[in-house]
Amino acid sequence: MSPAVMIAQDSPRRMSAGLAIDAVSHAFGPEPVLSGLSVTLPAAQVGCLIGPSGCGKSTLLAMIGGLLRPDQGRVAHPFARPAFVFQDPCLLPWRDARGNIAFGLNALPMSRTECSARADRLLGTVGLTAEDGEKYPRELSGGMRQRVALARALAIEPDLLLLDEPFSALDVGLRRQMQALVRRLIDARGLTTVLVTHDLAEAVRMADRIVVLSPRPAHVAAQHDIGMPRAARDDGFVQAEVGRLLADPATAEALAVEGLS
Amino acid sequence: MIPLRTRLAQALDYVWGGWGAAASLLLLVALWEAGHEAYGTLVLPSPRETFAMLWRMTLDGRVWPAVVETGRNALAGFLGGVLVGGLLGALAGLSDMMRRLLAPVSTLMLGIPAIAWVVLSLLWFGGSGLAVVFTVLVTSAPVVFASAAEGVRSLDGALQRMARAFRVPRRVLVWDVYLPHMLSYLFPAVATALALSWKVAVMTELLSGAGGIGDGLATARVQVDTVKAMAWILVVVALLLAVEYLLLEPLRRHVLGWRRELPGAETRDPQGI
Ligand SMILES: Nc1ncnc2c1ncn2[C@@H]1O[C@H](COP(=O)(O)OP(=O)(O)OP(=O)(O)O)[C@@H](O)[C@H]1O
Numbered sequence: 001m002s003p004a005v006m007i008a009q010d011s012p013r014r015m016s017a018g019l020a021i022d023a024v025s026h027a028f029g030p031e032p033v034l035s036g037l038s039v040t041l042p043a044a045q046v047g048c049l050i051g052p053s054g055c056g057k058s059t060l061l062a063m064i065g066g067l068l069r070p071d072q073g074r075v076a077h078p079f080a081r082p083a084f085v086f087q088d089p090c091l092l093p094w095r096d097a098r099g100n101i102a103f104g105l106n107a108l109p110m111s112r113t114e115c116s117a118r119a120d121r122l123l124g125t126v127g128l129t130a131e132d133g134e135k136y137p138r139e140l141s142g143g144m145r146q147r148v149a150l151a152r153a154l155a156i157e158p159d160l161l162l163l164d165e166p167f168s169a170l171d172v173g174l175r176r177q178m179q180a181l182v183r184r185l186i187d188a189r190g191l192t193t194v195l196v197t198h199d200l201a202e203a204v205r206m207a208d209r210i211v212v213l214s215p216r217p218a219h220v221a222a223q224h225d226i227g228m229p230r231a232a233r234d235d236g237f238v239q240a241e242v243g244r245l246l247a248d249p250a251t252a253e254a255l256a257v258e259g260l261s
Numbered sequence: 262m263i264p265l266r267t268r269l270a271q272a273l274d275y276v277w278g279g280w281g282a283a284a285s286l287l288l289l290v291a292l293w294e295a296g297h298e299a300y301g302t303l304v305l306p307s308p309r310e311t312f313a314m315l316w317r318m319t320l321d322g323r324v325w326p327a328v329v330e331t332g333r334n335a336l337a338g339f340l341g342g343v344l345v346g347g348l349l350g351a352l353a354g355l356s357d358m359m360r361r362l363l364a365p366v367s368t369l370m371l372g373i374p375a376i377a378w379v380v381l382s383l384l385w386f387g388g389s390g391l392a393v394v395f396t397v398l399v400t401s402a403p404v405v406f407a408s409a410a411e412g413v414r415s416l417d418g419a420l421q422r423m424a425r426a427f428r429v430p431r432r433v434l435v436w437d438v439y440l441p442h443m444l445s446y447l448f449p450a451v452a453t454a455l456a457l458s459w460k461v462a463v464m465t466e467l468l469s470g471a472g473g474i475g476d477g478l479a480t481a482r483v484q485v486d487t488v489k490a491m492a493w494i495l496v497v498v499a500l501l502l503a504v505e506y507l508l509l510e511p512l513r514r515h516v517l518g519w520r521r522e523l524p525g526a527e528t529r530d531p532q533g534i
């Protein structure tokens with residue numbers, strides 16, 4: 001591993017600095033997945049990664065969270081407590097919903113009563129009842145599982161939230177509801193967030209910065225900032241903005257591949 | 262933690278659920294009685310005679326030592342089998358090369374009928390208890406092997422990554438992720454192996470005259486004493502039921518409780534020789 005590779009934990013003085021991904025390349029075996037990819041995201045902003053299936057979005061997210069070291073390049077951020085919502089909810093089948101939500105709290109110095117109180121609170125936050133809290137993952141619907149996974153991530157009060165297509169198992173109504181919920185939570189806590197999605201409309205609804213990745217091996221095909229405050233983005237705005245983004249040839253090309261494959 | 266009241270309620274539920282089992286057993290006894298009336302004592306002694314004989318044998322002090330003997334041999338073989346099968350399985354789960362080496366051997370061992378092992382162990386160990394232990398060991402080890410291998414192999418999966426992402430301490434990783442995972446793989450296999458070990462032990466004893474319940478059965482056969490044979494069979498059945506309902510089923514509920522109420526799910530593995 002080259003000495004240039006490191007997950008930097010910057011000093012608190014530079015807390016206003018955000019996420020910096022600098023010329024990251026990675027390969028699984030001979031086939032490169034990421035090639036010289038650079039992205040930055042200011043703190044307290046939401047970045048959306050969008051790109052064709054298999055281009056390396058989940059891989060990049062794992063690097064940001066420190067689960068994977070890039071072969072080359074550098075991922076740096078000042079955040080001490082990242083939290084994941086994985087593409088697959090990844091719940092412990094042998095713990096009920098409440099136990100799963102509290103799982104991450106094992107890493108924190110907290111008493112049992114504090115843990116369960118917080119788990120109870122988060123059940124409510126993601127719209128689950130106390131009864132749902134007693135259920136095991138296989139007794140929950142796909143959408144409920146996804147919400148448990150979200151609650152588990154929020155429970156540790158992260159400073160960096162990494163969401164890998166967290167709404168993909170939800171029906172349209174619930175998806176909109178959860179998007180609104182996550183948006184509110186992010187805004188209320190000023191959480192720096194990276195959200196992976198397949199859905200350009202979702203990206204426009206949620207993001208401050210949209211990063212469009214090319215097909216594998218991924219590099220940044222296009223990048224768009226959205227200035228409008230999240231709360232003010234109504235359906236009309238979202239539609240118009242999606243149209244505007246797709247008018248950009250680089251964006252359209254990167255995303256069109258998805259339609260073909 | 263589960264409150265005491267809920268636990269108590271669960272225990273009562275379990276005992277109450279026993280009525281269904283009792284009813285089905287009594288029905289079987291009724292059929293047995295009907296068979297006795299149709300064919301006579303020489304073919305099928307009546308339940309009453311059989312239970313009386315069992316009682317007499319117990320008072321004579323013949324049943325309990327036999328149960329202890331069979332139990333000791335079966336348990337020793339079973340523990341050995343779980344240990345050998347579990348360790349080799351873990352090795353096979355850790356290394357692909359070991360798996361390629363060991364998996365065919367395990368499949369082959371599974372394919373060899375228990376009775377063939379009985380014959381071999383008689384030739385090797387004569388009529389001693391060791392023959393019983395050996396037979397039980399070699400028949401139960403491959404049952405455990407495959408599950409242990411699969412369990413260890415799938416340890417390093419998405420859940421482990423998730424635990425790493427949440428940076429939980431090692432203790433939590435072992436206790437909350439690895440252990441339940443291994444149990445969910447191992448428990449059904451170990452339960453199957455335990456039920457199997459009784460049957461194989463009795464069979465080996467019967468053919469080797471090494472003492473225990475099987476020896477009692479063999480003696481009954483030589484004396485053409487159907488009543489005695491049935492009494493011994495009752496002993497075996499009672500032991501099987503006791504192991505299943507007093508040991509395995511409560512454990513299963515405790516260990517695999519999270520699998521409850523799965524529509525159409527079979528939590529119990531098919532058993533048999
Ligand atoms: N652990 C791994 N070992 C080998 N190859 C991998 C591994 N993880 C990912 N890959 C490969 O890397 C590529 C990118 O995977 P990744 O999961 O990052 O894609 P993605 O953009 O998240 O796709 P999707 O939108 O379908 O989730 C894929 O082609 C995949 O096959």
Ligand SMILES: [Mg+2]
Pocket residue numbers: 057058059087164
């Ligand atoms: Mg992905």
